[in-house]
Amino acid sequence: MIGLGLPRGFVVTLKNFIRPPVTEQYPDRHVGLLGAAKEAGMNPFQFLVKKPADSLKAIAGLATVPVAVKQSPRFRGNEFTYFEDRCTACASCAKYCPLGIIEIVSVPGKIDAQEGESYKLEVFDIDIGRCMFCGLCVEACPYDALHMGTNFERSKYVRDELVITKEELFDAPKRPSAFYRPQFEEKGFDPFKETIEDFHDAGRHEQKTYDELKKKWVDER
Amino acid sequence: MAIKTQPVTVNLGPQHPSTHGVFRMRVMFDGEEIVDVEPIFGYLHRGSEKLAEERTYTQIITLTDRMDYVSSMLNNQGYILAVEKLAGIEPSPRGVWLRMIASELQRIASHLVATGFLLQDLGALGTPLIYAMRERENILDLFEMLCGARITNSYLRPGGVFMDAPDEFWPALDRGLDDIVNTIDELETYLSGNEIVFSRTKGTAVLPPELLINASITGPMLRASGVDWDLRHRAPYDYYDKISFERILHTASDNYARYWVRVQEARESVKIIKQCIEQIEPGEVRPSFDEVPRLIRPPAGDAYAAIEGSKGELGFYLVSDGSIAPYRMHVRASSLINLTLLREMLIGGQFGDLFVTFGSVDLNMGEVDR
Ligand code: SF4
Numbered sequence: 001m002i003g004l005g006l007p008r009g010f011v012v013t014l015k016n017f018i019r020p021p022v023t024e025q026y027p028d029r030h031v032g033l034l035g036a037a038k039e040a041g042m043n044p045f046q047f048l049v050k051k052p053a054d055s056l057k058a059i060a061g062l063a064t065v066p067v068a069v070k071q072s073p074r075f076r077g078n079e080f081t082y083f084e085d086r087c088t089a090c091a092s093c094a095k096y097c098p099l100g101i102i103e104i105v106s107v108p109g110k111i112d113a114q115e116g117e118s119y120k121l122e123v124f125d126i127d128i129g130r131c132m133f134c135g136l137c138v139e140a141c142p143y144d145a146l147h148m149g150t151n152f153e154r155s156k157y158v159r160d161e162l163v164i165t166k167e168e169l170f171d172a173p174k175r176p177s178a179f180y181r182p183q184f185e186e187k188g189f190d191p192f193k194e195t196i197e198d199f200h201d202a203g204r205h206e207q208k209t210y211d212e213l214k215k216k217w218v219d220e221r
Numbered sequence: 222m223a224i225k226t227q228p229v230t231v232n233l234g235p236q237h238p239s240t241h242g243v244f245r246m247r248v249m250f251d252g253e254e255i256v257d258v259e260p261i262f263g264y265l266h267r268g269s270e271k272l273a274e275e276r277t278y279t280q281i282i283t284l285t286d287r288m289d290y291v292s293s294m295l296n297n298q299g300y301i302l303a304v305e306k307l308a309g310i311e312p313s314p315r316g317v318w319l320r321m322i323a324s325e326l327q328r329i330a331s332h333l334v335a336t337g338f339l340l341q342d343l344g345a346l347g348t349p350l351i352y353a354m355r356e357r358e359n360i361l362d363l364f365e366m367l368c369g370a371r372i373t374n375s376y377l378r379p380g381g382v383f384m385d386a387p388d389e390f391w392p393a394l395d396r397g398l399d400d401i402v403n404t405i406d407e408l409e410t411y412l413s414g415n416e417i418v419f420s421r422t423k424g425t426a427v428l429p430p431e432l433l434i435n436a437s438i439t440g441p442m443l444r445a446s447g448v449d450w451d452l453r454h455r456a457p458y459d460y461y462d463k464i465s466f467e468r469i470l471h472t473a474s475d476n477y478a479r480y481w482v483r484v485q486e487a488r489e490s491v492k493i494i495k496q497c498i499e500q501i502e503p504g505e506v507r508p509s510f511d512e513v514p515r516l517i518r519p520p521a522g523d524a525y526a527a528i529e530g531s532k533g534e535l536g537f538y539l540v541s542d543g544s545i546a547p548y549r550m551h552v553r554a555s556s557l558i559n560l561t562l563l564r565e566m567l568i569g570g571q572f573g574d575l576f577v578t579f580g581s582v583d584l585n586m587g588e589v590d591r
């Protein structure tokens with residue numbers, strides 16, 4: 001109907017005008033007195049009495065609280081989680097990376113009577129400055145040693161600082177993402193609250209049983 | 222009294238907010254009327270097709286994400302279909318259903334963006350664009366649940382998808398679909414009856430269907446002129462033959478028809494996703510690595526696979542020489558081909574309609590230049 005279109009349109013805009021905002025303020029969100037008191041875990045009166053300076057700031061509209069951005073556990077992000085004890089320096093990750101930004105240098109390591117010969121990893125660098133977080137390196141790792149991280153804040157002033165070294169990976173908080181690691185989803189691991197420090201807790205996503213391995217490597221040969 | 226005017230040439234873009242990226246036009250005006258248009262592109266050329274020649278078949282998925290960056294899932298799907306055809310891979314059923322859901326969601330997102338930006342170009346500053354973007358954001362949240370990324374998904378793999386959807390995905394999807402329908406209703410009450418939209422878009426940039434067919438234009442632009450051509454129906458790929466959906470057609474072939482077809486197609490996509498949810502069965506999402514290894518070595522030969530992308534027929538042509546990387550990859554980029562009629566659409570029109578017409582083509586510079 002000609003003539004009704006515009007008023008109907010204004011009804012829609014009016015409805016949207018009064019609905020709660022969906023925008024997330026990042027990194028901080030401005031709060032009033034009520035919000036600041038809630039953040040401090042007291043009721044507004046307590047807050048007024050105990051922290052007069054902060055309350056004045058909140059009333060003036062200057063108080064901010066950090067925002068927790070809602071992320072999925074599969075988020076493919078920064079700070080790869082890496083378990084050195086599991087890594088065999090096979091360099092599958094380096095070969096699989098479309099950009100070739102993983103650098104691996106390995107040297108012959110110790111010879112163990114039980115486990116045979118092993119390689120020692122000397123360099124394991126990921127040039128995060130060029131990484132596009134596709135996750136193919138994680139998908140390629142046959143021993144579940146490398147996981148995507150869930151962090152996304154890693155701004156630096158110098159490009160060279162963006163290269164993650166083995167030591168840095170070793171010390172970084174281990175908050176692996178559930179990307180290509182269904183075992184984390186099965187046990188309900190929440191990377192935004194907990195960390196996994198020991199590789200034994202990380203689980204394997206497709207661990208073959210002894211019989212399967214025997215069939216593949218002994219019987220079929 | 223006739224005013225004596227003189228044609229002037231104006232350079233539009235590449236850094237112009239209304240050119241949907243980095244597109245440049247040299248336009249000649251006579252007063253308000255457009256006399257000549259020369260499109261110039263290539264500012265976003267990244268050589269994806271050449272780069273593909275030195276990457277393995279799995280690594281190329283990350284390149285296809287970056288071609289049409291508002292519909293990466295659809296690009297993934299087109300490419301994966303070509304690889305499957307080339308290497309003779311039999312996909313896993315659950316993986317196929319999941320990638321159909323993902324690509325239909327992506328189609329909705331892409332049509333929403335197209336609608337929002339068309340209205341933005343029309344002068345509805347912000348409001349409809351924000352409504353459309355708000356809904357797209359929910360779809361991107363669903364993608365983040367599925368694959369961990371919002372724009373550059375790389376979700377599909379030869380033979381299916383890399384991981385099954387998490388448990389919380391299905392209720393979120395149901396809620397999301399309701400929201401999408403609400404938003405489309407809202408957009409339609411807001412715009413489809415709006416007199417300003419009518420007067421600005423009806424009867425502008427009309428193209429005859431014969432011309433569209435001759436220029437091999439596909440997608441919503443073609444369907445807005447009444448030609449019933451949808452690859453999901455004409456040459457069903459994946460499991461589209463198990464799905465029933467209406468083909469959206471409009472006969473006016475003007476800017477309004479193109480807008481209308483996109484909005485209605487988004488509605489149809491919601492129905493398609495609902496049918497997919499009903500038919501999906503538990504199972505593996507991709508063949509095991511014994512069947513489809515990580516490093517695919519297809520036999521020498523070539524394959525072309527095309528899907529109905531959000532902008533038209535999106536085809537991938539792969540030539541293999543039997544090694545781990547393709548010998549040549551060519552993309553039939555629908556945006557680029559839809560752009561070929563720009564001159565016919567614009568010449569003789571008014572200056573004010575330039576960006577509306579341009580927006581109604583729904584092109585994406587990432588795909589035009591690759
Ligand atoms: S996420 Fe992708 S780009 Fe980054 S290191 Fe891994 S494979 Fe390379």
Ligand code: SF4
Nearest residue numbers: 087088090091093141
């Ligand atoms: S693929 Fe895994 S095990 Fe092999 S070198 Fe990389 S991180 Fe280590």
